[in-house]
Amino acid sequence: MNREIAKRRYMDVFRPDVMHSSHGDFLATHVPMKKLYVTQQLTDHAEVPEQEKKNPKTEEEVYERFMGEMEEDQFVLVIGDSGAGKSHLIRWIDTVHKMRKSEKEVVLPIRRADNTLKGTIRQLIDLPEVKSLPNKELYKKLLSAATSVPEKELKETIYYQFIIQITNDDGKAGDEESVRRINNVDRKHLIALLQNSLFKDRLMESDGPIDRIYGKFAENKSNEVNDTVAEFKDEDFEIDSEFRNKLLLGADDKARKIADKLIDNNEFVCAVKEYINRFVEKVIQRCAGLEPGDLANVIEEIRRELFRQGKTLTILMEDITSASGVDDSLLDALLTDKIEYPEKQMCRINAIVGATDGYYREKFKTNTKGRIHNFVYVPDDLFGGNKKGLLEFFARYLNTISLDPKDIQQWVDQGKGEMETYPVHVVTIGDGWGEYKLGDKHINLFPFTQNSIMFLYDKQDIAKRNPRSLMRDIIETYVKESIEQLEDFPVHRPTFYPSNPELQNAIYNNINYDDSTKLRLACFMYVWGDGTLQTYEKKGVRYVAGLPENVYKELGLPVIDGNKVVVPTEEPSVPESTGSSSPEGARVPAREKENEQVMIALQEVDKWIDNKDYKLSIGATTKSVKALNNARKNINTFLFNSIDWQSEGVSNNAVQKVKNQDKFLVAFDRQTQKSDSVITLPASIESRGIIEAFVRWSEVGKESWNFNNSTDYLLRVQKWGDSIKPTLVKAILHYDDKKSDYFSFAVAAEFYRLILNGYCKNYQDPHNLSPELLLRKNQAVSGENGHTKSWNDLLRIVNGSDGAEARTCVLQYYNLVQGDVVHSINYEFDALAFNKAVKGVIKTGLHYETVDLQLDDPVKKRRLYSEYLKKIIDRLDIVVNDEKAMLALQLANIEKSVSLDDLESTTDIEDLIDEIGKFYSQAQKSHISIAIHYDLSKINYCKRNVEQIVKAINVAKQVAQTRDTIESLLLLSRDPLVCLKPFVELLNLAAADLEKTNSEVEMRMKTYKTENPDLGDTPYSRQQQIIENCAKTIEEVREHHVVG
């Protein structure tokens, strides 16, 4: 490269619009096109039939075919993707044709210019053939159409032209023979919507439909080739609820209605779009003041004039879209065959017109397509299978930017643009970077090497391997870097798969280089060099990775020591095509196919390392790199699983607590997500190695270490894991420099659970509790009890899931897993450690204040125990006080009937209960109404529990004297109320029934005091007399009046 010239020149040369580059630059950069397809018809998808693809043509062959002497009219459509080289080909034809054409041939090149209709018309009115048109009115019309109008004014005109056209339409968009495309109601609503200022602002936005139409009609504001089609798109009418809400504030009902209809209604959106697009052509014509047939008239006028002069016409139109608005009628004019209109006396026309295949497919009318019988297809991948052509393309551009325009012009003028006289620039930078041999000339390839060209071409998206993209994306990018940022070259670093990790290890493990240097060097040696650690000396110059030492020095890169090898033989000349779709010849190691996810992830990581402001996107959003997100998770899992926590003195339970709350042990520096991780991976090469290992583990090994060179990655990961292990171990057990004590809180809570469930009845002092208590079954007691509501509420809490969780923690914390940490189900219990820890808790007397708890523990699963214990101790005073109050009430009730001094022994109580039993029994016999209260089971219950009642009375007396909450709780856990309450109920009932009984007995006794029963002494004398008389009669009957 000639740096000084290139610095001035490269932007001019790389301008994508080739029609604006100089003729000399065009010739100097032109690489003969060898892969063109010629066909008479395209497939339905506007593709070249496979048969024709078998016979690619060179540009010369195309020229011979279509530009020779001919009598008949001809129309050739040069078709291909945007940037494929259609314009370049037409321009080359123009250049060659001007040199080879006959005198009577008139060539009218209609260049793409700024790719607008006005630009095209301006070209036309500058042509002498048009200036001398006999139809002056037509010429004036063209002049008027080419007049510049202020952008804002013209855009407004375009916008309102649409409203005018739609207002005057009947829904058929001018096509009277078709059915209505939208009904009249929708059409009127659409007009209202277009008149709404909010919607208008939206359509008038930059890159909006009006801007697109303006861009194709009047002015291309960018330096880019404008390949966009002047039309409305679906998204212009896709309305979301947010926009609709804005509309609600001011729009009239009609606009609101159609806005509502457009929400989530793709079919209607499409119908509206297609309807309004039917007016685009008409709107442009109205704005330009042209009639549809004006350009056709111009062509026809020219042809008639040339016919009169005995000349023929060749029109070379680079892009039909540059006539947007009148393209249809223009095509019609170019396809008009003079034989069909002999009366018009038109000259022969040979029209070579360029169009993208998309435009041909979408915008050409069917009948127009049917009239085209000559196609030249310029494929996207013009250099596919043509390494030499690709290198020559690079070499010519690199050479041209380093040549003074005068030298090029001299070559064109004096050397006739012949290869023999092709000028080659003087190298001021980049000597040794490699050369391309063009004929007998050597062109320096700085800032590329052959390897890098092939690599970068291969990396380029297939759809962007056309000349324009290669020039803009690759050549211009690196040329610019080499001129402006040579010290950071290459700034744009493609990802690569280091199939030979030896080199990468040598670079990354070198402690003398900073990370940025490592990344640059690795990329440079793999992409620009041959990707090996081989070194040799040739003609006194040391070569590393196939690149001379001075190349490294030019870039400020260190030169590493490599493995010495013999000097390789002279590089063979660049081979021609091998038939592959990709140019062959790049060395294998650097080009081995990389896994796409690995590539994307590493690209992101490299940006992160290289750019101190770059945030690593690792979330679950679409913008984030999925592989990095996975890598972070996998690093986490790996660390949890690979560290022998028990050996490090960390309970498995403690590890699980941290692991199960999805805590990340490792986060990335400058990651997009907030993290409370233990370790932050710095943006460094070392981190890159770790991340890469896990990305490969996941993406290449499919969650295994079964992939190439996995042992290196595994070793790296293990070493790293060992290095951070102490930090992780500390982090599992600590937070904020405090040792996490959740086990103690779980133990205390579990003791409370046992007390509340009545498992500690035999204890009076919490200091006397024993660790063994915790190891018994101690299931939740769910039966009836005599406790208060607040006691039972707390009991429910401790017997709930929190209690179960705490109990599990108590029982499992000191489990020592036997065998494999992850999968073993065999445990050994570390009783010594357990006892020691529990005794520590017992020593506190279970007295915990809120400040003693770890409510600020960031690990939720650990913090839960503190929160749970707090929940218990917050309720203890209420529970104890409620129970005490209830006991006091019971004692007071007893004393209403019996003095407590009279109930000191079981006999005292037994006697009392027996007497109550007798009382009710007698009441039943005596038919006293209160006998319905006779409940033998209750009396028997009290009798059975006489001892407990005595104890309960004593406990109640004792509790009344106890001030300490925990001690009171222990006493109350004996549940004195459970026996006392029925006893007191019995006493109360008996006392109440006693009164009623006495009253009833008294009432009934009164009756007997007044009664004087008269029972008589001889009640049967009369009957005896009757019987005796009867007996006599019967006897007489027996004697005298018996039958027979």
Add this chain to the structure above:
Amino acid sequence: MLLDDLSKSIKAMKLLDTRETDRLTAEKRAKNDADFASLVDEFGNSVSVLKEAITMLDYRVSLETVQTMEDCSELLRGVIDDGVAESSKLYDIRQHISKKMLPNLSKEWKSFHQGITGGPLAKLHTLGRLVTDEKGVTEVRERIAAGDNWNNLSMLNENGDSRLIMLKNGLDEIIHMEEGLNLNDNVRAFIDSVTKRNAKVSDITEDIVNWIKKEGLEDRFIVAFRV
């Protein structure tokens, strides 16, 4: 406190019990005595009717019926001997009277009634056609029919006559009715034959024809074929 109160209350209830038990015993005894008296009256009534029937109609009963009456008498005497009318004994006596004694008396009386009333009623049938007092004939027939049920024999009519007396009067009335027709022996024999439906043409003697003409009974007799 409570203990003492309970004891007192229990004592009071026991005293109440005693009083109430006593009263209950007296009431029950009175009721049984009344029942006993009722049974004795019923038995006495049956014996009294029997005695009357024997007297008026020379009624006779079977030995078995006599036995049932004697058994009943013994049962009733047993109560008097006990000095108390126990419910169970009263029940037994009531069963004996209603299931044995009265059914026997009823059955035998029914048979007896048919026996003593069959002839007189047939005669009444024949004589009834010869006398003009048809109402009187009907009354006689009703009186006889009223005495067919033993259990109703002691029932009195509006004149204070028992049904047994009414039966006896009815039978006497038929005899009296025949005597009032002043019939000779031949005529009486002829009427007997007609009543028994075995009178022959040869029995129609001149004497008989004269009696018929004399009494104007030509339309009251017919000649029929022997069936």
